[in-house]
Amino acid sequence: MGHGRTRAIAFVALLGLGLTGCAGAAGDRGPITAPPSDEAVLTGELTVYAAASLHGAFDELAAQFERRHPSLDVQPITYDGSSTLATQIVEGAPADVFASADEKNMRTVVDAGLASEPELFASNTLVLIVPAGDPGGVTGLGDLADPALTVVLCAAAVPCGAASTTLLANAGVTASVDSYEQNVTAVLTKVAAGEADAGLVYVTDAATTDEVESIAVEGAGAAVNRYPIVALDGSANADAAAAFVAFVRGDEGRKVLASFGFGAP
Secondary structure, eight states: OOHHHHHHHHHHHHHHHHHHHHHHHHHHTOOOOOOOTTSOOOOEEEOEEEEGGGHHHHHHHHHHHHHHSTTEEEOOOEEEOHHHHHHHHHTTOOOSEEEOSSHHHHHHHHHTTSOSOOEEEEEEOEEEEEETTOTTOOOSGGGGGOTTSOEEEEOTTSHHHHHHHHHHHHHTOOOOOSEEESSHHHHHHHHHTTSOSEEEEEHHHHTTOSSEEEEOOTTGGGGOEEEEEEEOTTOTTHHHHHHHHHHHHSHHHHHHHHHTTOBOO
16 A cells, blocks of 8 residues: 555544544533424524513523524523513513413503414413421411411412412412412412412422422312413514424423423413
8 A cells, every 4th residue: 555545544534533523522512403404594692581480491492492593592581470571571671482371461462562373382280389398287278268377379460370369269268368479489489488388389380399398279270371472573583483482382392391290281
């Protein structure tokens, strides 16, 4: 074999090692998943406003969506009570996508002419929670009427509050409420910290911490919240907004939502 051919083989071998090293470096950063060939390449930024109860699931969905579209930057998602988010959007907050925990607050945005075709993508139900060890001795929904207990609920304007009102009314219970919170996360936080003896949150929220215990509530199925999502008409990145909505409602999105305890819409 001639020296020229030997040098050529050695060069190819070194090139292969170099490519292998580059692949290893990329692997250290985590896999980059290219979008399917039939999808448009998405660029720019995407701003999502989502109900507080969607926090864990939407963080995961956003991460997967970014891996699918590596040229797109999904901004840190804004989470809060759906009524608060709807108000902010109507007042001009620069959101591209809005995911609400109920249809009523989505209607606020639609009626303001900012969205036209929201679609349902998930559902959720309430559960009674107490701090780990149940220091207040709570056994059921009727105990929320006991003024000796510290009870926290979501405010009526937010979806978890509206559902709580329905659930309590159906059960004939008048709760002795110490504080009303502006989102479900605040209720969970107070109970988990032992600042309250009991509260009502979504099943999905109760599952996020070992610092609370859940007590199933009879009739919870009659107060189901259904979650709509929409790409806002004034989105600065309409293609990315529409693609994210489709992703959330698609097979991959449903799998993520189900893994966090959400039901089908």
